[in-house]
Amino acid sequence: MSTATDTSTEVTRADICVVAVAECFRGDGEIIGSPMGTVPTIGARLARATFEPDLVLSNGESLFFEGTHRLGARPDEFxxxxxxxxxxxxxxxxxxxxxVMMGPVQIDAHGNANISAIGDWAKPKRQVLGSRGGPGNTINHTTSYWIPKHSARVLTAAVDMVSCIGYDRAAQVGKAARFHEVRRVVTNLGVLDFESVNGAPATMRIASVHPGATVDEIVANTGFELIVPADVPETRLPSDEELRLIREVLDPRGMRLREVPA
Structure with a gap:
């Protein structure tokens, strides 16, 4: 998929996803941004290089760095x-x-996410990353998610294990979950956020659809009922400067295209 900016520069779906991820960090100010994975890392660095200069980023270990660095830069380059x-x-x-922005293997309508195992807990079919910091992350600070292939297997009615809590479970916890926020879920088809209806725990809503995708496509590839506004906007395109940063500075090797093919 490709579309065009006003200057007729072709924009890939991967470029649009990077910008959508960057927008997740808008307004965060001076906090630690912890993107995990290719597109989240490019997106967070794009946000810091443009509209969110106070965002604090690490080299993936224990050092905070300044400047704008390409994906895959050596530690001594920071x-x-x-x-x-x-x-x-x-x-x-x-x-x-x-x-933090993580990549779930399953997520439900309230934002409960699984990063641990697929199948019955007593005898899972597949073991993945493991819960690790998921419970503490989601109860204590803002969390967003990146899903490179939007499907009903990932966006599912019920997750096999709750590794990261969503809005329904956070409501049960009460004051201990005062910092809980599942801000957005960015996929290769669109951007999803959460909305509370009549005071009920927030459920997933279509916030925008990427150019070239459709609302019907998102609904058909989601395993639960989404909130669908009457007017769903398109995800914004990158500016010329953002596109230059993505392609020439942050990801000159085109690693984002491996996650989201053009």
Whole structure:
């Protein structure tokens, strides 16, 4: 899929997904951004390089860095401006000053996500990453998700294991979940967010559809009922400067195209 900007520069679906991910971090200010995976990393770095300059990013380990770096840069290429030990990361995330973007293998209508195992817990069919920091992340600070292939197998009516809590479970926890926010789910078809109807726990809603995709396509590939507004906008295209940063600075090798083919 490709479309065109006003300058007739072709824009791929992967470019649009990167911008949609970057928009997840808009307004965050000076907090730790923790993108996991190819498109989330490019998107977070794009946000920091453009409209969210105070976003704090690490090199994937314990060093914070300044500047704009390509995906896959060596550790010695980063200009380190700070260091944070693992213990202090836990202190920061517990205060709500972090926004993580993860990739679930399953997610339901309320944003409960599975990153651990597929199938019955006693004898799973497949083991994946494991819950790791998922429970603490989702109860203590903002979380978004990236799904490179939108399908009903991933966006499913019920997850096999709750590794990351959604709005229904957060409501049951009460005050302990005061920093809980599942902000957005970005997929190769569109952007989803959450809306509460009549005071009920928030459920997933179509926020925008990527150019070249359709609302019907999103609905057909989702395993639960989505909130569908009467007027669903298109996801915005990257500006010329954003496109230059994506292609020439952040991802000159085109790694994003492996996750979202053109």
């Amino acid at each position: 200009a380190a401006v700070g260091w944070i030990p693992y213990r202090q990361v836990l202190d920061v995330l517990a205060s709500g000053r972090r926004h």
